[in-house]
Ligand code: F6P
Protein backbone atom coordinates (compact mmCIF):
# COMPACT_ATOMS: atom_id res chain seq x y z
CA UNK A 1 0.00 0.00 0.00
CA UNK A 2 1.37 3.41 -1.02
CA UNK A 3 1.34 6.22 1.52
CA UNK A 4 -1.40 8.79 0.99
CA UNK A 5 0.38 11.68 -0.76
CA UNK A 6 -2.27 14.10 0.50
CA UNK A 7 -1.95 13.14 4.14
CA UNK A 8 -0.92 16.27 6.01
CA UNK A 9 2.72 16.30 7.00
CA UNK A 10 3.18 16.58 10.72
CA UNK A 11 6.26 16.90 12.84
CA UNK A 12 6.06 13.13 13.22
CA UNK A 13 5.83 12.39 9.46
CA UNK A 14 8.55 10.05 8.26
CA UNK A 15 11.69 12.08 7.58
CA UNK A 16 11.63 10.94 3.94
CA UNK A 17 8.37 12.89 3.37
CA UNK A 18 9.89 16.13 4.52
CA UNK A 19 12.54 18.07 2.66
CA UNK A 20 14.69 18.31 5.76
CA UNK A 21 14.32 19.42 9.32
CA UNK A 22 13.38 23.03 8.72
CA UNK A 23 13.72 25.78 11.28
CA UNK A 24 10.69 27.93 12.03
CA UNK A 25 10.72 31.66 11.27
CA UNK A 26 10.38 32.29 14.99
CA UNK A 27 13.53 30.31 15.73
CA UNK A 28 15.41 32.03 12.90
CA UNK A 29 14.41 35.43 14.32
CA UNK A 30 15.46 34.52 17.83
CA UNK A 31 18.90 33.43 16.64
CA UNK A 32 19.48 36.43 14.32
CA UNK A 33 18.30 38.93 16.92
CA UNK A 34 20.42 37.28 19.60
CA UNK A 35 23.51 37.43 17.34
CA UNK A 36 23.01 41.00 16.11
CA UNK A 37 22.42 43.52 18.84
CA UNK A 38 21.45 46.29 16.42
CA UNK A 39 18.31 44.44 15.27
CA UNK A 40 17.32 42.99 18.64
CA UNK A 41 14.39 45.40 19.12
CA UNK A 42 12.80 44.19 15.90
CA UNK A 43 12.17 40.61 17.00
CA UNK A 44 8.62 41.12 18.37
CA UNK A 45 7.50 43.31 15.51
CA UNK A 46 8.75 40.93 12.82
CA UNK A 47 7.10 38.07 14.62
CA UNK A 48 3.83 40.05 14.68
CA UNK A 49 4.16 40.82 10.98
CA UNK A 50 4.60 37.11 10.19
CA UNK A 51 1.40 36.44 12.14
CA UNK A 52 -0.36 39.19 10.19
CA UNK A 53 0.77 37.55 6.94
CA UNK A 54 -0.73 34.25 8.11
CA UNK A 55 -4.03 36.03 8.78
CA UNK A 56 -3.94 37.74 5.40
CA UNK A 57 -3.14 34.42 3.75
CA UNK A 58 -6.26 32.93 5.32
CA UNK A 59 -8.37 35.88 4.23
CA UNK A 60 -7.06 35.65 0.66
CA UNK A 61 -7.82 31.91 0.64
CA UNK A 62 -11.35 32.52 1.92
CA UNK A 63 -12.12 35.61 -0.14
CA UNK A 64 -14.40 33.77 -2.55
CA UNK A 65 -16.32 31.70 -0.03
CA UNK A 66 -16.67 34.55 2.46
CA UNK A 67 -17.67 37.18 -0.10
CA UNK A 68 -14.63 39.38 0.38
CA UNK A 69 -14.28 40.20 -3.31
CA UNK A 70 -15.08 43.51 -4.86
CA UNK A 71 -15.19 47.12 -3.83
CA UNK A 72 -15.37 48.05 -0.15
CA UNK A 73 -18.71 49.62 0.79
CA UNK A 74 -19.22 52.40 3.31
CA UNK A 75 -22.07 52.55 5.88
CA UNK A 76 -24.31 54.06 3.16
CA UNK A 77 -23.82 50.96 1.00
CA UNK A 78 -21.86 52.95 -1.59
CA UNK A 79 -18.27 52.17 -2.61
CA UNK A 80 -15.71 53.90 -0.38
CA UNK A 81 -13.87 56.85 -1.90
CA UNK A 82 -10.85 55.91 -4.01
CA UNK A 83 -7.65 55.54 -2.02
CA UNK A 84 -4.88 58.10 -2.23
CA UNK A 85 -3.56 56.36 -5.36
CA UNK A 86 -6.88 56.97 -7.12
CA UNK A 87 -7.71 53.25 -7.05
CA UNK A 88 -11.02 51.77 -5.94
CA UNK A 89 -10.53 50.32 -2.46
CA UNK A 90 -11.32 46.62 -2.39
CA UNK A 91 -12.86 44.98 0.68
CA UNK A 92 -9.67 43.04 1.14
CA UNK A 93 -7.55 46.20 1.01
CA UNK A 94 -9.49 47.61 3.96
CA UNK A 95 -9.41 44.45 6.11
CA UNK A 96 -5.74 43.71 5.44
CA UNK A 97 -4.75 47.33 6.05
CA UNK A 98 -6.22 47.09 9.56
CA UNK A 99 -4.41 43.82 10.24
CA UNK A 100 -1.07 45.33 9.27
CA UNK A 101 -1.64 48.55 11.22
CA UNK A 102 -2.35 46.57 14.37
CA UNK A 103 0.54 44.16 13.90
CA UNK A 104 3.05 47.01 13.75
CA UNK A 105 1.51 49.05 16.53
CA UNK A 106 0.39 46.49 19.08
CA UNK A 107 2.70 43.58 18.22
CA UNK A 108 5.87 45.65 18.15
CA UNK A 109 6.38 45.97 21.90
CA UNK A 110 6.47 49.71 21.44
CA UNK A 111 9.36 49.76 18.98
CA UNK A 112 7.27 51.29 16.16
CA UNK A 113 6.28 54.93 16.67
CA UNK A 114 4.28 55.53 13.49
CA UNK A 115 3.06 53.78 10.37
CA UNK A 116 2.42 54.80 6.78
CA UNK A 117 0.23 52.66 4.56
CA UNK A 118 -0.20 52.78 0.83
CA UNK A 119 -3.93 52.71 1.54
CA UNK A 120 -4.07 55.83 3.72
CA UNK A 121 -3.62 59.50 2.86
CA UNK A 122 -1.40 60.32 5.83
CA UNK A 123 0.86 58.41 8.20
CA UNK A 124 -0.47 57.74 11.69
CA UNK A 125 1.20 57.51 15.04
CA UNK A 126 0.75 54.19 16.77
CA UNK A 127 -1.01 56.07 19.57
CA UNK A 128 -3.65 57.06 17.03
CA UNK A 129 -3.91 53.55 15.57
CA UNK A 130 -4.39 52.06 19.02
CA UNK A 131 -6.66 54.92 20.17
CA UNK A 132 -4.35 55.31 23.11
CA UNK A 133 -2.15 57.95 24.63
CA UNK A 134 1.42 58.86 23.69
CA UNK A 135 2.74 55.64 25.22
CA UNK A 136 2.39 54.05 21.78
CA UNK A 137 4.45 56.67 19.95
CA UNK A 138 7.80 56.37 21.65
CA UNK A 139 9.56 53.73 19.54
CA UNK A 140 12.72 54.34 17.54
CA UNK A 141 11.32 53.02 14.26
CA UNK A 142 8.61 53.77 11.74
CA UNK A 143 7.02 51.22 9.41
CA UNK A 144 5.69 51.44 5.86
CA UNK A 145 3.59 48.84 4.08
CA UNK A 146 1.40 47.85 1.16
CA UNK A 147 -1.10 45.41 2.72
CA UNK A 148 -2.36 43.77 -0.48
CA UNK A 149 -0.12 44.37 -3.43
CA UNK A 150 -1.71 43.56 -6.80
CA UNK A 151 -5.18 43.37 -5.25
CA UNK A 152 -6.78 43.45 -8.70
CA UNK A 153 -5.49 39.89 -9.09
CA UNK A 154 -7.75 38.64 -6.30
CA UNK A 155 -10.92 38.36 -8.39
CA UNK A 156 -9.21 35.96 -10.79
CA UNK A 157 -7.41 33.91 -8.11
CA UNK A 158 -3.97 35.12 -9.18
CA UNK A 159 -1.08 35.83 -6.78
CA UNK A 160 -1.04 38.86 -4.51
CA UNK A 161 1.37 39.96 -1.80
CA UNK A 162 2.15 42.12 1.22
CA UNK A 163 5.21 44.41 1.31
CA UNK A 164 6.74 46.15 4.32
CA UNK A 165 9.76 48.15 5.41
CA UNK A 166 11.01 49.33 8.80
CA UNK A 167 13.02 52.57 9.00
CA UNK A 168 14.94 54.05 11.85
CA UNK A 169 12.82 57.08 12.81
CA UNK A 170 13.90 60.29 11.05
CA UNK A 171 15.12 63.36 12.89
CA UNK A 172 11.84 65.24 12.38
CA UNK A 173 9.50 65.29 15.37
CA UNK A 174 6.42 63.10 15.11
CA UNK A 175 4.09 65.62 16.69
CA UNK A 176 2.21 67.55 14.08
CA UNK A 177 4.73 66.62 11.38
CA UNK A 178 4.31 62.88 11.21
CA UNK A 179 4.98 62.86 7.49
CA UNK A 180 8.48 64.35 7.72
CA UNK A 181 9.88 61.55 9.83
CA UNK A 182 9.22 59.18 6.89
CA UNK A 183 11.08 61.31 4.36
CA UNK A 184 14.47 59.65 4.37
CA UNK A 185 16.67 57.88 1.86
CA UNK A 186 16.37 54.10 2.09
CA UNK A 187 20.16 53.76 2.29
CA UNK A 188 21.17 53.88 5.94
CA UNK A 189 17.63 54.32 7.33
CA UNK A 190 15.86 51.17 6.13
CA UNK A 191 16.78 48.46 8.63
CA UNK A 192 14.47 45.62 7.60
CA UNK A 193 12.24 44.79 4.66
CA UNK A 194 10.15 41.93 3.52
CA UNK A 195 7.29 40.65 1.51
CA UNK A 196 4.85 37.79 1.69
CA UNK A 197 3.72 36.16 -1.55
CA UNK A 198 0.32 34.44 -1.51
CA UNK A 199 0.55 32.06 -4.45
CA UNK A 200 0.98 28.34 -5.16
CA UNK A 201 2.73 28.45 -1.81
CA UNK A 202 2.80 31.28 0.71
CA UNK A 203 6.35 32.57 1.09
CA UNK A 204 7.68 35.18 3.49
CA UNK A 205 10.96 36.77 2.33
CA UNK A 206 12.83 38.92 4.82
CA UNK A 207 16.04 40.89 5.15
CA UNK A 208 17.41 42.46 8.32
CA UNK A 209 20.37 43.93 6.47
CA UNK A 210 22.58 40.84 6.38
CA UNK A 211 21.32 38.69 3.53
CA UNK A 212 17.88 37.48 2.54
CA UNK A 213 15.98 34.45 3.78
CA UNK A 214 12.70 32.85 2.73
CA UNK A 215 10.11 30.93 4.73
CA UNK A 216 7.29 28.82 3.33
CA UNK A 217 4.04 28.52 5.25
CA UNK A 218 3.36 24.94 6.30
CA UNK A 219 -0.43 24.87 5.85
CA UNK A 220 -0.91 22.03 8.31
CA UNK A 221 1.10 23.46 11.18
CA UNK A 222 0.47 27.13 10.40
CA UNK A 223 4.15 28.04 10.78
CA UNK A 224 6.64 29.57 8.38
CA UNK A 225 9.55 27.19 7.76
CA UNK A 226 13.03 28.18 6.61
CA UNK A 227 12.97 26.80 3.07
CA UNK A 228 15.22 29.39 1.35
CA UNK A 229 18.47 30.00 3.22
CA UNK A 230 20.60 33.00 2.22
CA UNK A 231 18.88 33.68 -1.12
CA UNK A 232 21.27 34.90 -3.83
CA UNK A 233 19.78 36.25 -7.05
CA UNK A 234 21.62 34.77 -10.07
CA UNK A 235 24.20 37.20 -11.53
CA UNK A 236 22.21 37.29 -14.74
CA UNK A 237 19.03 35.62 -15.86
CA UNK A 238 16.52 35.21 -18.68
CA UNK A 239 13.35 36.68 -17.17
CA UNK A 240 12.16 40.12 -18.16
CA UNK A 241 9.03 41.29 -16.42
CA UNK A 242 7.55 44.51 -17.84
CA UNK A 243 4.01 45.51 -18.81
CA UNK A 244 4.85 45.66 -22.48
CA UNK A 245 1.41 46.98 -23.38
CA UNK A 246 2.94 50.35 -22.41
CA UNK A 247 5.90 49.86 -24.75
CA UNK A 248 5.28 52.84 -26.99
CA UNK A 249 4.97 55.11 -23.95
CA UNK A 250 8.33 54.02 -22.50
CA UNK A 251 11.39 56.26 -22.93
CA UNK A 252 13.79 55.60 -25.81
CA UNK A 253 16.43 53.81 -23.66
CA UNK A 254 13.84 51.39 -22.23
CA UNK A 255 12.40 50.67 -25.67
CA UNK A 256 15.90 50.02 -27.05
CA UNK A 257 16.74 47.79 -24.09
CA UNK A 258 13.61 45.65 -24.54
CA UNK A 259 14.03 45.45 -28.30
CA UNK A 260 17.63 44.34 -27.76
CA UNK A 261 16.46 41.54 -25.47
CA UNK A 262 14.01 40.26 -28.03
CA UNK A 263 16.43 40.48 -30.91
CA UNK A 264 19.12 38.59 -28.98
CA UNK A 265 19.67 34.87 -29.43
CA UNK A 266 16.45 32.93 -29.24
CA UNK A 267 15.83 31.34 -25.85
CA UNK A 268 17.99 33.83 -23.95
CA UNK A 269 15.07 35.95 -22.77
CA UNK A 270 11.76 34.88 -21.32
CA UNK A 271 8.81 37.24 -20.79
CA UNK A 272 6.85 36.83 -17.54
CA UNK A 273 4.33 39.29 -16.09
CA UNK A 274 1.83 38.46 -13.34
CA UNK A 275 0.84 42.08 -12.59
CA UNK A 276 1.57 41.86 -8.87
CA UNK A 277 4.94 43.33 -7.94
CA UNK A 278 5.58 40.76 -5.22
CA UNK A 279 5.01 37.82 -7.56
CA UNK A 280 7.02 39.29 -10.43
CA UNK A 281 9.94 40.29 -8.22
CA UNK A 282 9.96 36.93 -6.44
CA UNK A 283 10.23 35.20 -9.80
CA UNK A 284 13.21 37.37 -10.74
CA UNK A 285 14.80 36.88 -7.31
CA UNK A 286 14.67 33.10 -7.66
CA UNK A 287 15.32 32.66 -11.38
CA UNK A 288 17.31 35.76 -12.34
CA UNK A 289 16.51 38.54 -14.79
CA UNK A 290 14.96 41.97 -14.50
CA UNK A 291 11.67 43.46 -13.30
CA UNK A 292 10.77 46.90 -14.62
CA UNK A 293 8.06 49.47 -14.13
CA UNK A 294 9.46 52.40 -16.13
CA UNK A 295 8.28 55.97 -16.50
CA UNK A 296 5.69 56.41 -19.22
CA UNK A 297 4.63 59.40 -21.24
CA UNK A 298 1.69 60.05 -18.91
CA UNK A 299 3.35 58.88 -15.67
CA UNK A 300 6.84 60.42 -15.60
CA UNK A 301 7.69 58.62 -12.34
CA UNK A 302 6.10 55.30 -13.26
CA UNK A 303 3.50 53.72 -11.03
CA UNK A 304 5.24 52.12 -8.07
CA UNK A 305 5.50 53.91 -4.73
CA UNK A 306 8.98 54.63 -3.46
CA UNK A 307 8.29 54.05 0.25
CA UNK A 308 5.90 51.10 0.24
CA UNK A 309 7.13 49.21 -2.80
CA UNK A 310 10.39 50.33 -4.45
CA UNK A 311 12.62 50.75 -1.38
CA UNK A 312 11.70 47.51 0.43
CA UNK A 313 12.12 45.54 -2.81
CA UNK A 314 15.37 47.37 -3.57
CA UNK A 315 16.80 46.47 -0.17
CA UNK A 316 15.89 42.81 -0.67
CA UNK A 317 17.39 42.71 -4.17
CA UNK A 318 20.64 44.39 -3.08
CA UNK A 319 20.95 42.19 -0.01
CA UNK A 320 20.56 39.15 -2.30
CA UNK A 321 23.46 40.37 -4.48
CA UNK A 322 21.32 42.05 -7.15
CA UNK A 323 20.67 45.68 -8.02
CA UNK A 324 17.83 48.21 -7.88
CA UNK A 325 17.81 51.30 -10.06
CA UNK A 326 15.55 54.08 -11.28
CA UNK A 327 17.44 53.87 -14.58
CA UNK A 328 19.51 56.88 -13.63
CA UNK A 329 20.50 56.09 -10.02
CA UNK A 330 20.19 53.75 -7.08
CA UNK A 331 16.63 53.50 -5.71
CA UNK A 332 17.85 53.48 -2.12
CA UNK A 333 19.57 56.85 -2.71
CA UNK A 334 16.39 58.66 -3.76
CA UNK A 335 15.42 61.28 -1.18
CA UNK A 336 11.61 61.30 -0.98
CA UNK A 337 9.83 64.63 -0.80
CA UNK A 338 6.40 63.17 -0.16
CA UNK A 339 5.21 59.87 1.25
CA UNK A 340 3.21 58.64 -1.74
CA UNK A 341 5.93 59.51 -4.23
CA UNK A 342 6.44 57.18 -7.18
CA UNK A 343 9.67 56.17 -8.88
CA UNK A 344 10.66 54.35 -12.07
CA UNK A 345 11.86 50.94 -10.94
CA UNK A 346 14.23 48.30 -12.29
CA UNK A 347 15.18 45.41 -10.02
CA UNK A 348 17.00 42.15 -10.45
CA UNK A 349 20.21 40.41 -11.41
CA UNK A 350 23.22 42.68 -11.29
CA UNK A 351 24.21 42.20 -14.92
CA UNK A 352 20.71 42.73 -16.27
CA UNK A 353 20.19 45.93 -14.28
CA UNK A 354 23.69 47.15 -15.19
CA UNK A 355 22.90 46.70 -18.88
CA UNK A 356 19.63 48.63 -18.49
CA UNK A 357 21.47 51.47 -16.73
CA UNK A 358 24.15 51.49 -19.44
CA UNK A 359 21.46 51.78 -22.10
CA UNK A 360 20.03 54.78 -20.24
CA UNK A 361 23.44 56.38 -20.01
CA UNK A 362 24.23 55.78 -23.66
CA UNK A 363 21.03 57.35 -24.94
CA UNK A 364 21.00 60.13 -22.36
CA UNK A 365 24.56 61.10 -23.39
CA UNK A 366 23.58 60.96 -27.03
CA UNK A 367 20.53 63.14 -26.45
CA UNK A 368 22.62 65.60 -24.41
CA UNK A 369 25.19 65.81 -27.23
CA UNK A 370 22.47 66.34 -29.82
CA UNK A 371 20.95 69.09 -27.67
CA UNK A 372 24.36 70.76 -27.22
CA UNK A 373 24.88 70.70 -31.01
CA UNK A 374 21.55 72.43 -31.72
O1 F6P B 1 0.81 48.17 -6.62
C1 F6P B 1 0.86 48.45 -7.94
C2 F6P B 1 0.66 47.23 -8.77
O2 F6P B 1 -0.54 46.58 -8.47
C3 F6P B 1 1.84 46.23 -8.69
O3 F6P B 1 1.62 45.22 -7.79
C4 F6P B 1 1.91 45.70 -10.09
O4 F6P B 1 3.21 45.28 -10.39
C5 F6P B 1 1.47 46.86 -10.92
O5 F6P B 1 0.62 47.67 -10.11
C6 F6P B 1 0.74 46.44 -12.14
O6 F6P B 1 0.46 47.53 -12.89
P1 F6P B 1 -0.03 47.43 -14.41
O7 F6P B 1 -1.39 46.82 -14.36
O8 F6P B 1 -0.02 48.84 -14.90
O9 F6P B 1 0.96 46.58 -15.13
Ligand code: MN
Pocket residue numbers: 146148149150277309
Ligand atom coordinates in the same frame (compact mmCIF):
# COMPACT_ATOMS: atom_id res chain seq x y z
MN1 MN C 1 1.22 47.45 -4.60
